[in-house]
Amino acid sequence: MTDLPARRLLLVHAHPDDETINNGATMAKYAAEGALVTLVTCTLGEEGEVIPGELAHLAADRDDTLGEHRIGELDAAMAELGVTDHRFLGGPGRYRDSGMMGVVQNDHPDCFWQADVDEAAGHLAEVILDTRPQALVTYDSNGGYGHPDHIQAHRVALRGYELAADQGHRIARVYEICTPRSVVEAGFARLAEAGKEFPFGGIASVDDVPGVVDDDLVTVSVDGSGFADRKTAAMRAHATQIAVDGPFFALSNDLGQPFFAIEHYRQVRGEAVTAGRGGDLFPADIDGTDGTDGAEGGAR
Numbered sequence: 473m474t475d476l477p478a479r480r481l482l483l484v485h486a487h488p489d490d491e492t493i494n495n496g497a498t499m500a501k502y503a504a505e506g507a508l509v510t511l512v513t514c515t516l517g518e519e520g521e522v523i524p525g526e527l528a529h530l531a532a533d534r535d536d537t538l539g540e541h542r543i544g545e546l547d548a549a550m551a552e553l554g555v556t557d558h559r560f561l562g563g564p565g566r567y568r569d570s571g572m573m574g575v576v577q578n579d580h581p582d583c584f585w586q587a588d589v590d591e592a593a594g595h596l597a598e599v600i601l602d603t604r605p606q607a608l609v610t611y612d613s614n615g616g617y618g619h620p621d622h623i624q625a626h627r628v629a630l631r632g633y634e635l636a637a638d639q640g641h642r643i644a645r646v647y648e649i650c651t652p653r654s655v656v657e658a659g660f661a662r663l664a665e666a667g668k669e670f671p672f673g674g675i676a677s678v679d680d681v682p683g684v685v686d687d688d689l690v691t692v693s694v695d696g697s698g699f700a701d702r703k704t705a706a707m708r709a710h711a712t713q714i715a716v717d718g719p720f721f722a723l724s725n726d727l728g729q730p731f732f733a734i735e736h737y738r739q740v741r742g743e744a745v746t747a748g749r750g751g752d753l754f755p756a757d758i759d760g761t762d763g764t765d766g767a768e769g770g771a772r
C-alpha cells in the first residue's frame with residue numbers, strides 16, 4: 473500500500489466475530505483517529521453454531537453455507553467499526569474452520585489446524601510488508617480458550633512477524649489479547665446484580681472468558697468507552713454468532729457474559745512499555761503525521 477497513515481495496527485483473528493468481541497472498541501477508536509487498522513481473519517468460521525433458528529440451515533451439517541454468510545456479517549461489522557482494510561488469510565476460503573478441539577473436523581485436509589504454519593505465515597508476512605504495522609494483536613499460545621484455529625492463529629501471527637522481520641519490517645510491538653481477572657470478576661458481579669432480566673439460558677463464569685490473566689500481566693488497556701455503541705452494533709452484525717442484550721451478550725452456548733469497552737493487551741515482543749500500564753498500543757514516538765515508523769527495529 474502507498475500513502476500509509478502514520479499509525480498502523482494489524483490484528484490476526486481466527487473467525488469472523490472474534491475481532492469484534494475481543495477488540496471492537498480498540499479497532500473503532502484507532503480507525504476514528506486515522507490509524508490504518510488491518511484485520512486478517514484466518515477462516516470463514518464455517519463450523520460455527522448458528523443462533524437464530526431461521527438461519528439454522530446455513531450450518532456445516534446442513535447447507536454448509538455459513539462461511540459465505542459470515543463474510544457478509546464481517547463486512548457489516550467492519551462498516552460499524554469504520555474499518556476498511558479487512559482480509560482473509562490467503563484469500564476467502566483458503567483455510568477452513570477446524571471446529572472445536574477434538575472433533576473430526578480437525579482432520580479435514582483444508583482446515584486451518586492442518587495448515588502448514590510457514591505457508592500460512594507467508595501469506596501473513598505479505599500483509600505485514602504491505603501495511604508495515606507498528607503493532608500486532610493476536611491470541612495467547614492457548615488461543616485464549618483452546619480452540620485449534622485460535623491456537624493456530626497465534627502460531628501463524630508470531631511466525632509471520634518473524635518472516636516479515638527477516639524481509640525488512642520488524643513490528644515494534646506484538647501483543648496478546650487478555651482480560652485482567654479483577655475486570656472479569658467485576659463484570660460478572662454486574663451481570664449477577666442485573667438479575668433475571670435478560671433472555672439468556674444461563675450465566676457464564678470467569679472460567680468461560682478467554683485469556684483471563686492476573687492483573688499485573690496486562691501491559692496496555694485501551695479505553696474504547698467512547699466507541700461502545702460501535703462495538704455493540706458490530707456485535708449485532710455477527711447475528712449468527714452473538715446475541716446482544718444491553719450491556720451483556722451471549723454466544724451459541726446461551727450463557728450471558730459482560731460486555732467490555734476497555735480492552736486489554738499483554739506485550740510479548742518488542743521494546744518494553746516503560747511507564748506501567750499504558751493506554752496506547754503504539755510506541756509514543758510515532759508523531760502521527762509523517763508516515764514513518766518511528767520505533768522500528770525494537771529488540772525482541
Ligand SMILES: [Zn+2]
Nearest residue numbers: 486487490619
Ligand atoms: Zn473464534
